[in-house]
Amino acid sequence: MILIVDDRQENIYSLQKILELNHFEVDSATSGEDALKKILKNTYELIILDVQMPGMDGFEVAEAIKGYSRSKDVPIIFLSAVNIEKKFIAKGYTSGGIDYIAKPFDPDILLLKVKTFCRLQQQTNELNAIHKTLREEIEFRKQAESDLSQSVDELRSILESIPQIAFTANAGGAIEFINQHWYQYSRGKEVLPKTAPGEVSVADCIREAIASGNAFVSEISIRALDQQQYRFHTLTMTPIRKNGQIVKWVGMFTDIHEQKMANQLLEQRVTERTVQLQNMNNELEATNHELQQFAYVASHDLKEPLRKIHFFSDLIKTRHLKENPDAIADMDKIIRSSERMRSLIMDILDYSKVSVPDTFEPANINGIINDILADMEMLITEKQAVIEVQNIPQLDVNPAQIRQVFQNILSNAIKFSRPHVPPLITVEACLVADKTADSPPCENGRYCRIEIADNGIGFNEKYLDKIFVIFQRLNSKEEYEGTGIGLAIVKKIVDTHKGIITASSTEGAGSRFVIVLPVHQNDHHLS
Template sequence: MTESNKPQILIVDDLLENLISLESILDDFDIDIVRATSGMEALKLTMKNEFALVILDVQMPEMNGYETLELMRQRKKTRYVPVIFVSAIHQSDLHIIKGIETGAVDFIPKPVIPDVLRGKVKIFLDLYNQRVRLDHLLREMEVANMNLKIAKEKAEEATRVKSMFLANMSHEIRTPLNGVIGISRLLQKSGLNEEQQDLTNIIAKSGENLMLIINDILDFSKIESGQIQFENISFQLKEMVNNVYLLLRFKAEEKGIDFSYTIDQNVPSVLCGDPLRINQILMNLVNNAIKFTPHGKVEIRIELVDEFEQSARILFRVIDTGIGISEEGKQVLFKEFRQTESSMSRKYGGTGLGLAISKNLVNLMNGEINVISDEGKGSEFYFRLPLKKSTVEEREKELKYQLPEDIRILIAEDNLINQKVFKLSLKQLGYNSDIAQNGREAYDMHIADPYDIIFMDMQMPELDGLEATSMIREYEKENVNFPHTYIAAVTANSLTEDKNNCIDAGMNNFLSKPFSEKDLINILQEGFKVKANGYLVNYE
C-alpha cells in the first residue's frame, strides 16, 4: 500500500486507451491505480507493491496474460493476489476456462460493462479491506499476547519472590515463637503457683494468637498462588463439629454466652472430604460469632440440603445474637484485609483475612458461603458444601504403639532455645535425646552410632537438613545392613513446596514449628510403627 494508505489496483494492458477507459470506470472508488503496459512490467510492480486486485489483459505482446499470471502464481508474494482477466477473446468458453485454470478469479469480456466491472471490483476491495483489518487485529493480538506473556512472567516471578519472602519470614518468626510457646507449655506443667500460672497462660495465649495470624497470612498466600491442596478422606461429621465445640466452649463461657450445636438426624454420619479445611472454616465462623457477641448465644446447626446416591449437600449454619452487620459492612465482609468497620480491628483484633480465606476455601470446594444479618440483631453465617458419602461406616482407629524405653532420638537443631524446648518436651514424655548442632554433625553422629528417630531442622549451618537427609539415605543405600532410620523434618517453613522438598530428600514426615505435644507424640508413634514394620526407603 502507498503512503496514502489506500488499496492499490494494478491494471495491465498494452493499449493506453484501454488503461484510461478502465481507470475512468473505477474513478468513484477510493483507491490508487497503478498502470502496466506489459506482463514483464506488471511482474516487476507486483514485487515492489502490495495490490488488492490485478486487472489483466490476455492479449499482449512478448508475454500474454496467461503467462504473466502463471509466473505470478509461482511467487510467494503474488500467489494469492486476486486477478480478473479482461479480454476481447471470449468467443469460446475455452479461453475463460483456461483463465480460471491459470489462477484468475474471474473473466470479463470486452467491451467492458462498467457496472459489472465495478460490482466485481467492489467485492474484492471489500475482501481486501477485511483481510487488512484482520491482519491488523492479528498483529494487535500478537502484541497483546507478548505483553500478556511478559506480564505473566513478571507475575510468576513476583509470586515466586513473595513465596520465598513468606517462607523466610515464616521461618524467622516461627523459630523464636516456637521457643516462646514451647517454654510456656513446659512452665504450665512445672507446678507454678496461681499467679505464675496466670502469667504463663497469658504468654502461651499471646503466642498462640500470634501463630493464628501467621497461619492466616500463609493460608491466604497459598490460596493466591494456587498451592492449596485438599484431601478427600472419610471423616465423622459429629466428631469434627464436637471438636470445634470443645475448643471454643471455654471462650464462650468466659463471656457468659450460651454455646451449642445440633446436627439434623438426616445428615450422613460419615462423609468424604477435607475435614481439616471444613474444620478451619467452621472454627473461623464460630470464633467470629463468639468474638462479636457480647451476650446471648451462639449456635451451630448442621442440616441436609439434598441427597443423592453417592453424595450429599450439607448446610453449615452459625447463628449468633451479636452486634450484627450493616449493609455497607456486608459489601466488604469477605474481602481480604478488611473488616466491616475501621474500628473493629482495634476493638476486637484480627487480620481481616479469616472470612476471605473461608470464602476462598468454600469456593475451591465447589460450595457457597454467605451471611444474613441486621445491624444490632445478630448474624447467621452459612455455607453449603457438596460432599461424597463414605462407604466406611466408621473410620478405622489408628493403632497406638507403645514406644520402647531405650529408643534413641537425635535432634538436629542449631537454635539453642529450640534445642532446649525440644529436649525438655521429649523428657516430659519420658525420652532422652542427643543434640546435633548442624546437619554435618547429625550425619556423623548417626553413622557412628545409629539413631531410631531423627528430628531434622531444615535450615542449619554447614549442612542443612535436606542435604544431611540425602547423605544418610545414600549411605543406607550403599550399606544394606545399616539400619534405616525414621527422619522427620522440623521446620518453621510450612509451604507445600517445602513439604515436597522434604519428602523428595527422603524424609518420612513433616513437623511445623511451633508444634504441640500431640504433634510430637504422633511423630514418635509413627516413627516406631514404621520401624516396627520393617520400613525400607524407596531410593528410586
C-alpha cells in the first residue's frame, strides 16, 4: 500500500487516481501529523511526501518516519513545486528520501519510479523475512544443541544414581555410556554381560530391539564377575527419538532373582492348592449328589405314611366320630397337620431338585406365564385378582425351572393379599446393560429386568435378607398357608441362571420383586 501525504486535496486526488488506475492500493494523509499517526497503525511499501506543508514540512515528517523502527526502511519520494533548488534536494536525501521530484511531474516517469521502488521494497521485505527466519533457525538449533547436551548430562546423572545396571547405545547399538553397576558384570563397555548357557545373549537382545524399532523387554540370566550363580534379570531397551528417528537407546538390567524364585514357589503352591481344591470340589459334588438323593428318597418315603395318616384320619372322622364334635375337631387338626407335612415334603423335594441346568434354551416367557395363569384360573377368579403382564423378551432359560419361579411369586402375590381388597399384580420387563436392580433401560442390553408388583400385605424391609432363606416365614401359618420354602426355591433357580433377585416393600401397601436375568446364557461378557 502507498501513502500520499499532501496538504492539498486536489493533489492527493489526481495522484491517487493515477496510482489506482495502475492497480496500486492507496492511502492518504493531509498533514504530517496525520501521516505519522497512520504510519504507526499501517504498513506501507512507499510514501510520496509533499515538501511544502503547514505545520510539519516534508523534511521533518521524513526524519520522524525514519525514527520509527517499523517504518525506517520504507522508501520516501519527495514532491515539490517550490523548493527545487539544490540545497533542498540535498536536504531531502539527507532527511531519508530516496528520490526528489519537482512539480509538475511526468506521470509515466513517476509510475516507473513507484513500481521500481515498490518492487525493491517487497524484495527487501522478503529478504528481511528470510534473514529473520534464518536467525530464528540458528537460535533454535543452538538452543536444541544446548538442551540435548543438558539432557544427555541429566540422563547420565540419572543412570549413575539408580541401583540397576544401565547403559546407553547409539542408533546402531554401539554402547556409548555405562554406569558403575555395569562393572560388577563386565570389565568395560566393550564386553557385554554374560548370559547363562543356552540363553539368548545380550548382543542378540540388542539386535532384536534395534530391528523392531520399539521398546523391548526380555528376561535373561547374567552372572556377576565375582559369583558363580546366574541371577534372573529383565533387560529393557527404550528408544529415544528425535524428529521421528531413533537417535539413542537406553538399556537397563533389573535384578528380579528373588521375585522369580518367590513366583516359582508360589506357582508350585498354587498348583498344589488347585489340585487340593479340585479334589475337595469333586468330593463336595459327590456329597451334594448323595444329599440330593437322600432328600429325594427320604421325602419320597415319608409321603407314603403321610398318605395313610391322612386317609385313615379322614376315615375315622367320617365313620366313627359323627356324634362327637370335639373328636372331629381334634381329628381335623391331625388332617391339617398331615397336609402341611405333605406340602413341606413336596417343597423340600422341589428345593433338592434345583441344580444348574444341563442346557438352556430360548423360551417365550409370556407363554410360560400364560400357562401358569391358566392353571391358577380358579384361584384368580376366587380372589377376583387382576394380573397385567407386559411383553417380555425371549430369554435363554430352563423352562421348567423358570415356570416355578413365576408360579411361586404370582401365587404368593395372590395368597398374601389384603382382606376385602382384590389383588392387582403387574409384570413389567425391559432390557438393561448391567446386572443390577437399578440399571437404566438399554435397547441393546445383555440383561432383562423383570418387575413383579402387587398391592398385598407387604412386609417390613428389615426382613429382606430372610425372605429368600429356606424355612423362613414372616407370617403365622394360621393366617397364611405355606412352608417358607417357595422364595428360597426362586432364589436358587435365579442363581443357577446367573441372575439376581431382590425385593422392596411397604407394610400394607404391597411388594415389588425384581429379577435380572441374562438374555443369552452363553454370553462371555456376563459378570
